[in-house]
Amino acid sequence: MIHSLPVIFVFHSICFYSFGLYKGVWRFASLPDLKRIMRAVAFAALLSATFALLVHPSIIIPRSVLILNPILLLVTMGGSRFIYRAWKERRLFNTLAVQGKPVIVIGVEDASFNLIKELSKNPEWRVVAMVDPSDKLVGREIMHTKVEGGLHDISEIATRYGSQHCMIAMPGSRHEKRRAAMEAARAIDGMEVLTLPAMSDLISGRVSLSQIRKIDVEDLLGRDVVQLDTHGLSSMLANKVVLVSGAAGSIGSELCRQILSFHPAQLICLDISEYALYTLQQEFDQRMADTELVYLVADVKNQTRIQRILQSHQPDVVLHAGAYKHVPMMEHFNAVEALQNNAHGTYQIASACQAAGVPTFVLVSTDKAVNPTNVMGASKRLAELICQGLQHTKNSHTRFITVRFGNVLGSSGSVIPKFREQIAHGGPITITHPEITRYFMSIPEAAQLVLQAATMGKGGEVFVLDMGTPVKIVDLARDMIKLSGLQEQDIQIEFTGLRPGEKLYEELLADDENTLPTSHEKLRIAQARSADADWLTNLLEWLTSIPNLQESQIKQDLQRWVEEYTLDKRPAPAISLRGKEISSESIHAPSPSQQLH
Numbered sequence: 001m002i003h004s005l006p007v008i009f010v011f012h013s014i015c016f017y018s019f020g021l022y023k024g025v026w027r028f029a030s031l032p033d034l035k036r037i038m039r040a041v042a043f044a045a046l047l048s049a050t051f052a053l054l055v056h057p058s059i060i061i062p063r064s065v066l067i068l069n070p071i072l073l074l075v076t077m078g079g080s081r082f083i084y085r086a087w088k089e090r091r092l093f094n095t096l097a098v099q100g101k102p103v104i105v106i107g108v109e110d111a112s113f114n115l116i117k118e119l120s121k122n123p124e125w126r127v128v129a130m131v132d133p134s135d136k137l138v139g140r141e142i143m144h145t146k147v148e149g150g151l152h153d154i155s156e157i158a159t160r161y162g163s164q165h166c167m168i169a170m171p172g173s174r175h176e177k178r179r180a181a182m183e184a185a186r187a188i189d190g191m192e193v194l195t196l197p198a199m200s201d202l203i204s205g206r207v208s209l210s211q212i213r214k215i216d217v218e219d220l221l222g223r224d225v226v227q228l229d230t231h232g233l234s235s236m237l238a239n240k241v242v243l244v245s246g247a248a249g250s251i252g253s254e255l256c257r258q259i260l261s262f263h264p265a266q267l268i269c270l271d272i273s274e275y276a277l278y279t280l281q282q283e284f285d286q287r288m289a290d291t292e293l294v295y296l297v298a299d300v301k302n303q304t305r306i307q308r309i310l311q312s313h314q315p316d317v318v319l320h321a322g323a324y325k326h327v328p329m330m331e332h333f334n335a336v337e338a339l340q341n342n343a344h345g346t347y348q349i350a351s352a353c354q355a356a357g358v359p360t361f362v363l364v365s366t367d368k369a370v371n372p373t374n375v376m377g378a379s380k381r382l383a384e385l386i387c388q389g390l391q392h393t394k395n396s397h398t399r400f401i402t403v404r405f406g407n408v409l410g411s412s413g414s415v416i417p418k419f420r421e422q423i424a425h426g427g428p429i430t431i432t433h434p435e436i437t438r439y440f441m442s443i444p445e446a447a448q449l450v451l452q453a454a455t456m457g458k459g460g461e462v463f464v465l466d467m468g469t470p471v472k473i474v475d476l477a478r479d480m481i482k483l484s485g486l487q488e489q490d491i492q493i494e495f496t497g498l499r500p501g502e503k504l505y506e507e508l509l510a511d512d513e514n515t516l517p518t519s520h521e522k523l524r525i526a527q528a529r530s531a532d533a534d535w536l537t538n539l540l541e542w543l544t545s546i547p548n549l550q551e552s553q554i555k556q557d558l559q560r561w562v563e564e565y566t567l568d569k570r571p572a573p574a575i576s577l578r579g580k581e582i583s584s585e586s587i588h589a590p591s592p593s594q595q596l597h
Contacts, residue, residue, distance in 0.1 A: 011044055012044045012048075015041075015047065016044070019040035019043070020036060033078075037078050041073045042070065048061075048069070100124050102163040103119065103125050103163060103165045103167055104129050104130070104157055105119075106131045107131075107132075107133065107170035107181070108130060108137050108142065109172050110172070111169045111196060112130065112142075113143060115169045116130075128145075128161040129145065129147075129148040129157050129161060129163075130145050131148065131149060131150065131151065133173075133177055133181055134150075138150060151181060151184040154166065154185060154188060164190050166191060166193055168185065169196050170196075171196055196212060233262055233452070233455055234262050237262035237451075238262050239264065239265045240265060240315075241264065241266045241314060241317075242266070242268065242318075242319070243315040243317070243318045244269055244270065244319045245270045246271060247269035247270055247271050247280060248276030249271070249322065251321045251364055251443065251450075252269075253280055253283075254443045255319055255321060255447045255450060256269055256280070256284075257447070260291055267293055269281075269296070270296045271322065272297065272299050273297075280295070300341070300346070300348055301341060306348060306349050306352045310355075310358065316359055317358075320362065322341075324342055327376045327377070327500075328499040328500050330374070331374050331568065332573065335555065336546055336551070339546055341379075342379035342383055343379045343382035343383050343386065344543045347386045347540065350363070351390060354393070354396055359398065359399065360454060361387070361398050361399065361400050362403060363400070363401070363403070365383065365384055365462070366405070367405065368380060370404070370564075372562060373566045375558070377565075378565045382539070382561060384404075385529075385535075385539075386536060388402075388528075388531050389532060389535060390536065391459050392532050393533045394533075398459075401463065402463065403449070403465065404526065405439075405446055405449070406438065407438050415476070416480070419476070419477055422491075423481060423484050426491070427491040427492050428491065428494045429480075430494050430495075431473050431493060431494070431495055431496070432473075432496055432498050432499055433498055433504060435504055437471060437472050438470060439468065439470050440468075440471055441468070456520065463523050463525060464525070465523060466524070474493065477493055500570055542561065555567055
């Protein structure tokens with residue numbers, strides 16, 4: 001032993017140093033440290049055996065010692081570290097075990113275990129029980145915390161432990177299960193429900209206390225994570241030049257964020273709003289992107305400007321998300337602008353893309369284009385038909401793809417920000433009709449599916465997104481009142497009547513449309529009425545003439561171009577001009593001489 005010990009000591013020191021055992025901090029010893037110790041001890045034992053049996057056989061080391069030595073080393077080195085860590089944590093956190101607010105953790109996923117670990121180090125919280133929504137692990141113990149029951153037992157568990165807080169840690173579960181857990185917890189009087197954001201947890205794989213927040217209406221309306229064809233998206237976007245019109249809007253800006261993750265060579269952000277584009281630039285300047293970012297203020301109706309941009313940058317993909325979208329505002333006194341921007345503007349940029357040989361053009365459309373009852377919806381349906389008409393022109397090398405979906409959560413001008421503001425002011429919440437329903441999806445999901453459709457389209461298709469189940473707006477308002485910590489009697493709900501051009505419910509397909517399945521479960525192809533080049537030529541002549549037409553005449557003509565359009569016959573609101581009340585019906589187009597003056 002005396003002869004062999006110096007050599008064995010040198011072998012082990014070299015192995016332990018090479019495997020980084022002296023760099024670890026004992027207080028934070030964990031499974032990776034144990035694996036490192038196992039590898040180092042095994043390698044040192046192999047060197048020792050080689051030395052004793054082959055290199056220097058005169059030094060006799062019993063074979064039992066060669067076996068027992070690594071075992072004892074592993075137990076001693078690993079055990080000492082974990083005993084020290086246990087002692088240190090007991091000193092630091094044992095006093096917290098009787099402190100903090102008692103909290104129930106709902107879910108038995110990896111995120112739940114990480115959450116309990118984080119909470120055990122925080123003096124504000126004390127985990128008293130876990131709840132398994134599937135009831136499979138009831139009665140088991142996880143990290144010294146017992147799984148006390150299922151969702152139906154939350155009330156009893158909360159009473160037993162005096163808990164008024166629960167945390168939902170189910171980021172990997174389907175939305176239906178997360179919502180069921182939220183509803184079960186919210187049904188208990190005085191229970192404050194907190195949650196982990198599903199997407200951030202799935203992406204980062206870590207749980208931190210900063211991610212814990214109160215549940216929001218987006219959690220109740222949220223949907224499952226979209227499975228993307230990342231290979232197809234990468235081949236379409238990576239190292240390519242991509243242009244997004246309406247880039248500073250809700251959908252356009254999210255499209256830009258999603259596109260940047262696929263590392264295009266250049267991303268052109270085009271918008272008519274200088275301030276909105278500046279805000280987007282400030283956001284993207286914070287990123288360390290390897291993509292060249294170009295910000296262009298331009299109007300899609302300006303054909304010369306658009307042509308020059310396309311000729312200069314030669315984009316591979318153009319996504320057109322710029323549009324006027326507010327139904328009541330576009331219905332009266334602004335019908336000309338709605339049609340010129342949404343329909344004629346789409347033609348200008350789409351035809352310019354075709355002339356410049358852009359391989360892919362994607363139009364972002366809306367469910368309001370289906371059986372439209374308003375000018376905005378009809379203008380978007382015309383935009384769809386324009387893209388289909390361009391697809392059928394001769395010698396077209398551009399794929400024109402349309403993607404149609406419903407409302408997105410939290411977009412500018414949507415109902416949720418409006419309700420939040422009304423609740424903050426003490427009400428009332430204004431709803432147009434007690435039976436009105438709408439489809440909802442998150443902005444990131446909508447943007448992801450638009451990009452996914454772009455990879456699948458061959459040209460001329462109208463893709464329809466799976467919007468799930470429509471939501472009654474009055475139920476949404478009641479949920480938001482409760483989530484704000486108030487009761488329905490605290491915030492009054494008023495019904496104001498349907499606004500001009502507004503429908504009780506939105507549709508994703510027209511009466512004569514069917515859908516075909518695609519390889520993606522959330523995308524289908526609508527077999528919609530198409531248009532040819534001759535129809536497109538006649539439409540352009542009419543679009544050019546509409547600034548000289550009365551609004552009533554424009555709406556009547558729309559029924560000829562959009563067969564499924566139903567004219568809203570309710571009168572326009574009266575407005576005053578220098579003391580005289582006028583309506584849109586009495587607004588006449590100026591004569592050429594008046595225009596000159």
